[in-house]
Amino acid sequence: MAPQGLARGLTNYGDRDFARYLRLSMARAMGHSSALLNKPVVGIASTYSEFNNCHRGVPELVTAVKRGVLAAGGLPLEFPTISLGEVFLNPTSLFFRNLMAMDTEEMIRAQPMDAVVLVGGCDKTVPAQLMGAVSAGLPTVQVVTGPMMTGRWRGERLGACTDCRRFWAKFRAGEIDGDTIAEVEGNLATTAGTCAVMGTASTMAAIAEALGIILPGTAAIPAVHADRIRAAEASGTAAMALIRQGITIRDIITPGSVENALRVLLAIGGSTNAIIHLTAIAGRAGIDIDLHRLNQLSDATPVLVDLKPTGPFYMEDLHAAGGIGAVLRELAPMLNLDCLTVSGETLGERLAVPAPYVDRAVVRARAAPLQPEGGLVALFGSLAPRGAILKRAAADPALFEREGRAVVFTSLEDLAARIDDPDLDVAADDFLVLQNAGPLSPSGMPEAGYLPIPKKLAQAGVKDMVRISDARMSGTAYGTIVLHVAPDAASGGPLALVRTGDRIRLSVSDRRIDLLVDDAELAHRRAATVPTAITPARGYARLYAQEVLQADQGCDFDFLRAEPSRPAP
Numbered sequence: 001m002a003p004q005g006l007a008r009g010l011t012n013y014g015d016r017d018f019a020r021y022l023r024l025s026m027a028r029a030m031g032h033s034s035a036l037l038n039k040p041v042v043g044i045a046s047t048y049s050e051f052n053n054c055h056r057g058v059p060e061l062v063t064a065v066k067r068g069v070l071a072a073g074g075l076p077l078e079f080p081t082i083s084l085g086e087v088f089l090n091p092t093s094l095f096f097r098n099l100m101a102m103d104t105e106e107m108i109r110a111q112p113m114d115a116v117v118l119v120g121g122c123d124k125t126v127p128a129q130l131m132g133a134v135s136a137g138l139p140t141v142q143v144v145t146g147p148m149m150t151g152r153w154r155g156e157r158l159g160a161c162t163d164c165r166r167f168w169a170k171f172r173a174g175e176i177d178g179d180t181i182a183e184v185e186g187n188l189a190t191t192a193g194t195c196a197v198m199g200t201a202s203t204m205a206a207i208a209e210a211l212g213i214i215l216p217g218t219a220a221i222p223a224v225h226a227d228r229i230r231a232a233e234a235s236g237t238a239a240m241a242l243i244r245q246g247i248t249i250r251d252i253i254t255p256g257s258v259e260n261a262l263r264v265l266l267a268i269g270g271s272t273n274a275i276i277h278l279t280a281i282a283g284r285a286g287i288d289i290d291l292h293r294l295n296q297l298s299d300a301t302p303v304l305v306d307l308k309p310t311g312p313f314y315m316e317d318l319h320a321a322g323g324i325g326a327v328l329r330e331l332a333p334m335l336n337l338d339c340l341t342v343s344g345e346t347l348g349e350r351l352a353v354p355a356p357y358v359d360r361a362v363v364r365a366r367a368a369p370l371q372p373e374g375g376l377v378a379l380f381g382s383l384a385p386r387g388a389i390l391k392r393a394a395a396d397p398a399l400f401e402r403e404g405r406a407v408v409f410t411s412l413e414d415l416a417a418r419i420d421d422p423d424l425d426v427a428a429d430d431f432l433v434l435q436n437a438g439p440l441s442p443s444g445m446p447e448a449g450y451l452p453i454p455k456k457l458a459q460a461g462v463k464d465m466v467r468i469s470d471a472r473m474s475g476t477a478y479g480t481i482v483l484h485v486a487p488d489a490a491s492g493g494p495l496a497l498v499r500t501g502d503r504i505r506l507s508v509s510d511r512r513i514d515l516l517v518d519d520a521e522l523a524h525r526r527a528a529t530v531p532t533a534i535t536p537a538r539g540y541a542r543l544y545a546q547e548v549l550q551a552d553q554g555c556d557f558d559f560l561r562a563e564p565s566r567p568a569p
């Protein structure tokens with residue numbers, strides 16, 4: 001049997017016993033007893049960082065995980081990895097997601113551990129941890145930090161960050177003044193934890209529960225709730241059980257569980273970003289997510305959860321209403337119930353236990369859904385040969401079957417310079433188009449797809465317009481917004497060929513987005529267009545530019561989707 005615990009993966013330079021002796025003598029300095037040093041090791045990937053407000057509670061969770069490991073007879077060893085605090089990173093957090101995934105994968109593989117517990121929460125951290133952990137292939141349990149609680153302001157509940165956007169839109173439209181927006185700013189994010197709405201972090205927590213990689217019932221527990229600490233403790237114990245049973249992350253993240261995760265994503269009206277992340281996580285296990293399959297699932301999956309940005313509720317309400325377990329029970333006839341979870345039971349066994357209580361205002365019954373079809377659809381057509389995403393649950397159906405005149409912005413800088421220009425030639429029924437904000441652009445695919453309504457139109461009361469780009473959108477945003485257009489403009493995709501005045505046709509019912517310009521003219525423009533992607537001279541930015549894949553492949557790096565060249569020791 002392969003060595004366990006601290007004796008795993010010793011480098012063999014000829015005298016293996018010496019290597020073991022050297023490692024154990026160093027381990028002595030940790031101050032643990034001899035008995036503990038001989039136990040199976042559970043590594044705990046900690047993402048605490050003072051640049052990550054969402055992870056303020058991570059130390060407390062890590063302490064609880066340790067307790068669970070110790071109680072089950074193992075040695076818990078915490079190690080740090082990169083942490084990605086969504087709003088503190090330049091150019092974007094997505095740009096660094098793959099770096100964090102590499103850090104996580106390599107540190108799991110390089111260090112002697114028999115299982116790993118991943119503690120993360122903010123938007124890109126759970127995807128990065130799961131991508132790395134799938135490639136590393138050990139028994140794995142994810143712990144999420146949990147969502148923030150809402151704050152109160154003049155009798156209103158506020159939660160990051162759909163309400164951030166709502167108030168900023170009022171400020172732009174001149175409905176509230178600078179003093180008021182400053183007061184609001186102080187009440188949007190008032191506790192540790194991830195954004196309080198169904199944004200990307202909450203969506204990824206829900207997906208993690210659907211995948212079976214976090215403990216059942218734990219996705220929506222608020223960050224500051226004592227149950228969150230108990231969930232962390234139980235996760236440490238669960239990691240020890242996975243070691244004993246020989247269950248690895250590859251037994252849990254399977255084609256069946258990935259499809260379950262897509263169902264849940266659609267049923268919760270989840271973030272568009274989650275499509276990219278789930279594609280990347282699945283890709284590490286050799287599982288492809290076909291956007292045509294997404295559309296099939298979307299047509300047959302009702303929206304059941306009524307959280308912001310589309311509904312009135314927050315994550316703390318979802319937890320009190322029955323959590324993701326309540327959603328899974330409604331979806332059960334559509335799910336692959338034989339999938340294994342980190343609790344050691346199958347999804348079917350878990351769901352056979354009836355829910356104690358479900359608040360139907362927050363989690364609807366399958367027979368009485370919020371919407372009969374799923375929250376997201378993929379669009380294809382001459383403007384997006386490899387697909388684009390529309391969150392129809394957050395969009396205005398009045399704009400779904402439209403032809404419009406393109407008003408093109410060639411970059412983020414161009415957008416910033418002109419969008420509020422009183423002389424901008426734009427009308428409410430035009431389509432705003434943003435180029436060069438995709439994965440290969442220098443901006444690293446920011447959440448810029450939520451193009452602001454031009455100020456003069458906002459002041460005239462326009463609330464939504466068709467907006468099209470190769471960028472992403474925050475999961476907390478809403479509008480008729482076509483995102484992730486692939487291939488992106490920077491790589492020379494058709495999006496790069498759009499000019500102001502062109503006609504574009506959107507048909508959500510046909511799942512199409514087409515540029516109505518004839519082939520000869522497009523060929524002429526293509527010949528005159530130089531792709532704007534550049535390869536930086538050095539560092540991570542160079543690796544990123546050389547390796548990043550398009551959105552339909554999860555924006556992973558090409559060489560990371562392949563099987564690992566070095567198996568776990």
Ligand code: FES
Binds near residue numbers: 160
């Ligand atoms: Fe971390 Fe929103 S900023 S989840």
Ligand code: MG
Binds near residue numbers: 086201474475476
């Ligand atoms: Mg976000």
